[in-house]
Amino acid sequence: NAGVTQTPKFRVLKTGQSMTLLCAQDMNHEYMYWYRQDPGMGLRLIHYSVGEGTTAKGEVPDGYNVSRLKKQNFLLGLESAAPSQTSVYFCASSYRGTGETEAFFGQGTRLTVV
Amino acid sequence: AQTVTQSQPEMSVQEAETVTLSCTYDTSESDYYLFWYKQPPSRQMILVIRQEAYKQQNATENRFSVNFQKAAKSFSLKISDSQLGDAAMYFCAYRRGSQGNLIFGKGTKLSVKP
Numbered sequence: 001n002a003g004v005t006q007t008p009k010f011r012v013l014k015t016g017q018s019m020t021l022l023c024a025q026d027m028n029h030e031y032m033y034w035y036r037q038d039p040g041m042g043l044r045l046i047h048y049s050v051g052e053g054t055t056a057k058g059e060v061p062d063g064y065n066v067s068r069l070k071k072q073n074f075l076l077g078l079e080s081a082a083p084s085q086t087s088v089y090f091c092a093s094s095y096r097g098t099g100e101t102e103a104f105f106g107q108g109t110r111l112t113v114v
Numbered sequence: 115a116q117t118v119t120q121s122q123p124e125m126s127v128q129e130a131e132t133v134t135l136s137c138t139y140d141t142s143e144s145d146y147y148l149f150w151y152k153q154p155p156s157r158q159m160i161l162v163i164r165q166e167a168y169k170q171q172n173a174t175e176n177r178f179s180v181n182f183q184k185a186a187k188s189f190s191l192k193i194s195d196s197q198l199g200d201a202a203m204y205f206c207a208y209r210r211g212s213q214g215n216l217i218f219g220k221g222t223k224l225s226v227k228p
Contacts (some may be wrong), residue, residue: 033215042124042205042220058215090159092216100147103216105159 002026004090006106013081013113018083021076021109025092030096032074033058033103034066038089043090049074081113116133118208120219127148128194128227134181134221135191137206148182148189153203162204165186165189193224201226 009023015092023032030051045058047066055066063085065077074093078085088110092103117140127133141150149160165173172180177197181190193200198207206219 035218040220042120043117043216044218044220045215048215077213092159102161102164108157 004091004093004104004106005075005107006109008109009107011112013078013111015081015083017081018077018079019081019111020078020107021089021091021111023074023076023093025072025074025091025093025106027077027093027095028071029104030071031094031103032053032068033073033077033092033094034064034091035092036060037090037108038087046076048088081111083113085111086109086113097102116143116208116217118206118217118219120204120206122222124225125226126225127193127200129196129198131196131223132192132194133196135204135206135217136225139187139189139206139208141187141208141210143210146214148180149207149209149216149220150180150189150191151176151205151207152200153205154199154201159205162189164190166219171225173175175198178223194224194228198226198228200224215221 002006004025019063034046049055052071067075091106094103095101119138145165148165152160163175177194179192203221205221207216
């Protein structure tokens with residue numbers, strides 16, 4: 001099993017450019033999440049999804065959009081990138097149900113906006 | 115809103131010694147779950163240990179154990195017989211109930227001295 005796979009692993013964008021980060025999981029998880037990690041800030045939730053066709057805002061949603069057209073995929077879009085969006089982005093997924101179930105993480109995407 | 119606080123930005127331990135990482139959280143919920151994640155330089159997020167709030171017994175995974183003090187809302191991680199491979203960022207995380215999102219602390223960077 002591949003688990004959670006993020007594409008791409010690294011990207012450099014110019015201010016104002018757009019891009020989409022792809023997250024794919026092969027564990028049939030209902031829940032999927034996008035986090036950003038900044039130095040000294042831990043991981044902060046951007047958007048999440050509790051099932052196919054549903055999305056919801058997290059702690060820091062501004063400047064990002066998401067879509068979950070298929071259960072196994074969760075896309076994170078930046079319509080007009082800003083230097084403040086320079087960060088490491090993590091996708092995660094988990095089963096619905098028992099809260100003790102861990103979240104499985106992708107390997108992260110390092111995004112630099114210049 | 116729930117919060118997770120890790121008061122030690124950095125910690126250091128001698129190889130083979132024991133170290134304890136602190137975590138406190140704030141919640142009014144009775145049903146929740148706590149986790150410790152490890153993030154080595156590879157950036158991968160790895161689950162170290164989990165604790166269900168309804169269980170009084172502290173969780174243990176080999177050299178890793180927790181001291182869960184529910185009334186004090188404290189969830190510390192003890193690493194025994196520290197190894198060089200334990201050097202990493204450690205994140206404490208909270209999940210409300212069976213469907214809540216993971217809320218992370220800001221992390222503790224652990225160094226292991228040979």
